Amino acid sequence: MDFHYYLPTTIKTGRGISKSVGNFLRSLGHSKVFIVTDKGVQKAGVLQEIENSLKESSISFTIFSEVVPNPTSENIMEGVKKVIEYNPDSVLAVGGGSSIDTAKGISIMAKNSGNILDYEGVGKIPNDGLILTVIPTTAGTGSEVTASTIVTNTETKFKAAVISPYLFPNYAFLDAELTENLPSNVTAATGMDALTHAIESYTSKTTNPVSEALSLQAIKLIAKNIEKAYFVGNDMSNRENMLVASMLAGAAFSQSRLGNVHAISHTLGGVFNIPHGIANATLLPFVMKFNLPACPEKMVDIASALGINTSNLSIQEGAEAAIHAVIRLNKQLNIPGNIKELGVNLDALPKLIEDSMRSGNVLINPRLTTDEDIKEIIENAYYGIL
Numbered sequence: 310m311d312f313h314y315y316l317p318t319t320i321k322t323g324r325g326i327s328k329s330v331g332n333f334l335r336s337l338g339h340s341k342v343f344i345v346t347d348k349g350v351q352k353a354g355v356l357q358e359i360e361n362s363l364k365e366s367s368i369s370f371t372i373f374s375e376v377v378p379n380p381t382s383e384n385i386m387e388g389v390k391k392v393i394e395y396n397p398d399s400v401l402a403v404g405g406g407s408s409i410d411t412a413k414g415i416s417i418m419a420k421n422s423g424n425i426l427d428y429e430g431v432g433k434i435p436n437d438g439l440i441l442t443v444i445p446t447t448a449g450t451g452s453e454v455t456a457s458t459i460v461t462n463t464e465t466k467f468k469a470a471v472i473s474p475y476l477f478p479n480y481a482f483l484d485a486e487l488t489e490n491l492p493s494n495v496t497a498a499t500g501m502d503a504l505t506h507a508i509e510s511y512t513s514k515t516t517n518p519v520s521e522a523l524s525l526q527a528i529k530l531i532a533k534n535i536e537k538a539y540f541v542g543n544d545m546s547n548r549e550n551m552l553v554a555s556m557l558a559g560a561a562f563s564q565s566r567l568g569n570v571h572a573i574s575h576t577l578g579g580v581f582n583i584p585h586g587i588a589n590a591t592l593l594p595f596v597m598k599f600n601l602p603a604c605p606e607k608m609v610d611i612a613s614a615l616g617i618n619t620s621n622l623s624i625q626e627g628a629e630a631a632i633h634a635v636i637r638l639n640k641q642l643n644i645p646g647n648i649k650e651l652g653v654n655l656d657a658l659p660k661l662i663e664d665s666m667r668s669g670n671v672l673i674n675p676r677l678t679t680d681e682d683i684k685e686i687i688e689n690a691y692y693g694i695l
């Protein structure tokens with residue numbers, strides 16, 4: 310029962326709270342800010358109100374909007390060059406997981422030498438970075454409260470995890486108004502990423518009572534809100550609950566890390582550039598089925614959190630009900646039932662196995678996992694065999 314819990318990020322929530330970021334940064338004594346975002350966020354007009362807030366507080370800023378999906382080390386190091394030239398008081402990320410992860414890399418590499426990929430692994434970064442404030446515009450990544458950033462090595466197509474307490478953002482502003490007009494496919498993909506975080510965190514070998522409580526509450530909120538967020542869209546209560554659930558799941562896995570779904574999905578993202586949330590959602594039932602014999606009671610807890618009455622079910626039936634609930638959700642949200650439809654090609658199987666096994670997430674997956682197991686999970690997910 311010995312455990313350690315550390316979450317230094319200050320979290321602020323509220324409809325419209327992103328408009329107060331200028332005032333807030335000014336209260337910290339900041340007058341020069343480096344904004345990290347992507348072109349989609351800029352086009353959607355989400356950034357405008359935040360820019361206005363900075364201007365009203367007499368904060369000067371520059372915008373780095375070159376963020377790409379599945380961020381690469383080159384992309385991050387390009388931002389590092391610019392942040393060093395600009396020399397701001399702090400960094401402000403506005404966007405989804407890619408923008409936040411890129412901003413984490415930029416902020417940390419402003420104060421450390423070499424390349425971001427030099428720090429792959431856990432606890433290798435020597436110096437803290439620039440103060441980082443993040444404003445997520447999707448509900449899923451949880452990156453606003455995690456100690457990691459995922460960086461694609463373009464030469465090897467490997468998605469490397471850089472993990473350090475210095476990567477926790479200092480401040481996170483959760484403003485559901487920014488997610489109000491998300492396209493439904495993004496709502497589905499990012500929401501299912503959050504559900505995957507919560508489920509993988511709950512069953513991880515390195516879970517603890519705090520992260521378990523966070524995971525279960527995240528699962529409950531997602532189960533109650535994801536379909537309405539997808540089908541209705543602009544109901545602010547659903548959007549708020551999804552944003553909070555995403556943060557809770559992030560806070561959970563920042564402590565416990567994840568499992569085989571993320572080990573394989575990062576590999577698929579690196580090799581085939583498949584969007585992270587969709588890869589996770591599609592893989593999740595296959596990995597849950599693989600993991601069931603190692604953690605059946607926990608799977609029953611997951612089924613209950615997903616809203617299933619498990620009182621008259623055996624442990625095996627309850628655990629299987631969790632898998633069926635995820636399959637049903639995927640169907641409702643129009644997520645493919647196999648990874649072939651996502652563009653995966655089995656010619657790359659040896660590399661997919663090797664890269665997945667290299668992920669630290671395999672080691673803390675509830676069920677002991679071999680190369681052969683990863684092969685079987687990928688093949689089952691490819692042919693849609695459940």
Ligand SMILES: [Fe+2]
Nearest residue numbers: 450502506585
């Ligand atoms: Fe994820």
